Amino acid sequence: MTAMLLGMSAGLADDEEREDWYKVRLFGYVEPIVLVEGNIQMQARLDTGAETTSLHATDIETFEKDDEEWVRFTTEGDDGKNAEYEREVLHTVKIIGEENSRPVIMMDVCLGNLQKTVEVNLNDRSELTYSALIGRNFMQPGILVNGTEKNTSTPDCDLAVPE
Numbered sequence: 213m214t215a216m217l218l219g220m221s222a223g224l225a226d227d228e229e230r231e232d233w234y235k236v237r238l239f240g241y242v243e244p245i246v247l248v249e250g251n252i253q254m255q256a257r258l259d260t261g262a263e264t265t266s267l268h269a270t271d272i273e274t275f276e277k278d279d280e281e282w283v284r285f286t287t288e289g290d291d292g293k294n295a296e297y298e299r300e301v302l303h304t305v306k307i308i309g310e311e312n313s314r315p316v317i318m319m320d321v322c323l324g325n326l327q328k329t330v331e332v333n334l335n336d337r338s339e340l341t342y343s344a345l346i347g348r349n350f351m352q353p354g355i356l357v358n359g360t361e362k363n364t365s366t367p368d369c370d371l372a373v374p375e
Contacts, residue, residue: 265350324366
């Protein structure tokens, strides 16, 4: 049995696309993140119950560009630095208990030494404790959350934005 498991893991390790399948990273339930474009840093709660990452956004305005729906919004980092973004709307999501739908966009997010481009829904989170919520779409695969720890990492992704 052991030989069979070792053989299976060796086969998976050879597959370049699955090279990191066995790497697990442990984070606290609250960690600093960076929105790569604009270098906006904020605290985020890692929520294994949330499917999608959510970002605090104000001045949310949808508009049409090249026959596509786009959104313009502002977000604020923990240091008070604001950034305005324009993104194409991929789709909208309806959250249980809310009247309005939320636009979903793509954003580059950095957590620890991980940088991923993920779907993010936009919401006014000013009444909530954290400006961002990291959902399973960022955490899979390989992130475990320690529910008793906070701020165990520092974002260290390459923050250079191509011009």
